[in-house]
Amino acid sequence: MNDHGSNICPKGNTSQKVFKVLELYSGIGGMRYALKVAEIPFEIVAAVDINPIVNEIYRYNFGEDKHLQRNVQSLTVTEIESMKVDLLTMSPPCQPFTRNGLKRDAEDSRSDSFLHVLEILSKLRRKPPYLIVENVKGFEDSLTRSSLIKTLEGAGYLFQEFLLSPSDFGIPNSRLRYYLLAELKDASSSTKMGCLKINKFNFYCCPKCLIETESLSKKHCILGHFLEEKAEKYFDNFLIPENVLLKHWLVLDIVDPRSSHSCCFTKAYSHYVQGTGSVLTPFTDPFLSDVFRRVSTSENQDEKLKLLKSLKLRYFTPKEVANIMYFPKNFDFPEHLSTKQRHKALGNSLNVFVVACLFKSLFKVDNNR
Numbered sequence: 001m002n003d004h005g006s007n008i009c010p011k012g013n014t015s016q017k018v019f020k021v022l023e024l025y026s027g028i029g030g031m032r033y034a035l036k037v038a039e040i041p042f043e044i045v046a047a048v049d050i051n052p053i054v055n056e057i058y059r060y061n062f063g064e065d066k067h068l069q070r071n072v073q074s075l076t077v078t079e080i081e082s083m084k085v086d087l088l089t090m091s092p093p094c095q096p097f098t099r100n101g102l103k104r105d106a107e108d109s110r111s112d113s114f115l116h117v118l119e120i121l122s123k124l125r126r127k128p129p130y131l132i133v134e135n136v137k138g139f140e141d142s143l144t145r146s147s148l149i150k151t152l153e154g155a156g157y158l159f160q161e162f163l164l165s166p167s168d169f170g171i172p173n174s175r176l177r178y179y180l181l182a183e184l185k186d187a188s189s190s191t192k193m194g195c196l197k198i199n200k201f202n203f204y205c206c207p208k209c210l211i212e213t214e215s216l217s218k219k220h221c222i223l224g225h226f227l228e229e230k231a232e233k234y235f236d237n238f239l240i241p242e243n244v245l246l247k248h249w250l251v252l253d254i255v256d257p258r259s260s261h262s263c264c265f266t267k268a269y270s271h272y273v274q275g276t277g278s279v280l281t282p283f284t285d286p287f288l289s290d291v292f293r294r295v296s297t298s299e300n301q302d303e304k305l306k307l308l309k310s311l312k313l314r315y316f317t318p319k320e321v322a323n324i325m326y327f328p329k330n331f332d333f334p335e336h337l338s339t340k341q342r343h344k345a346l347g348n349s350l351n352v353f354v355v356a357c358l359f360k361s362l363f364k365v366d367n368n369r
Contacts, residue, residue, distance in 0.1 A: 016041060019086040023047040024072050024117060028057045028345050031089040033327060034355035040363055045083045048072055054345050060334045073113040077123045088128040091350060094136040111144050118151040127155055130362060131182040134350050137163055139178040157182040166351045170220045173324050175264045175351055181362050224257030226323035238314040240279060245308045248273040256284050267347030270315045271340055281311045318342035326353035
């Protein structure tokens with residue numbers, strides 16, 4: 001499933017050094033998988049998250065070693081100092097910055113743990129040479145982001161900020177996210193951050209530029225590459241309920257296996273309809289257009305429902321969403337978790353391939369500088 005995108009991401013030699021990684025807000029392990037995809041030698045010194053559901057998924061896939069279910073806010077300077085961290089990865093709560101939220105920013109209590117980490121970072125004698133931060137679009141305009149930048153500048157980091165979507169890499173999904181890469185100015189030259197060729201910007205020439213790309217790859221793959229191959233009956237459990245079809249058919253974002261796009265899958269996917277992610281039909285035009293024309297002109301509810309059901313509209317399965325987000329084939333969920341729990345966990349995660357490309361840029365040596 002993942003082979004088609006293997007040449008999109010820039011390649012480069014990385015140091016053989018094994019990086020000690022501290023995963024904060026570790027979620028379902030997206031950062032850890034991205035390190036594997038980027039082929040960065042690493043050792044997890046600790047993975048920390050407070051959410052019991054995502055922690056259960058993380059442990060199901062990676063085991064319990066070095067995984068801590070606790071509030072990030074409980075970490076101390078002494079504790080992190082003792083870990084001798086080389087890379088700090090962070091995907092702090094996004095709710096204070098989302099377009100659908102209240103946007104309370106630093107006043108939202110869910111920002112407290114991240115602000116606590118920034119305070120710790122400013123006090124560390126041995127600071128992590130490398131950092132990556134991921135969050136939603138909107139974070140770049142926040143006071144919390146201002147605190148992050150102030151902390152990094154005060155601690156002696158060079159940094160680069162990005163707004164990137166999987167669609168920029170030829171992946172048929174829109175998921176615009178904020179990313180920040182940072183490196184201590186005196187980090188080892190053997191792992192010096194080089195030119196970020198995926199954006200044609202040099203990291204050292206524009207350390208404070210927020211880069212929002214146009215499409216980085218004109219070759220987009222199709223959704224059919226990411227779909228599960230199961231008997232048709234298996235997908236009956238994911239058909240859109242009749243009441244939802246009748247009430248919301250006009251606002252559904254409908255795609256098919258040949259589509260080269262899909263909307264961002266959020267944590268509310270399959271729970272709410274509008275703006276939470278695309279739904280799938282096996283049919284294409286002109287059949288699709290003909291059905292909707294007939295639905296729009298019919299005044300009989302039973303006839304409308306029959307027509308809509310003929311489209312076999314369904315939600316993407318959690319495994320399909322995970323595939324689109326480039327989680328590996330062996331990624332899975334504990335059996336007892338519900339579909340909504342799985343979709344919610346994925347909606348709070350990240351695209352593994354995009355982050356892997358950033359990791360490759362972060363640790364690549366630039367021989368031309």
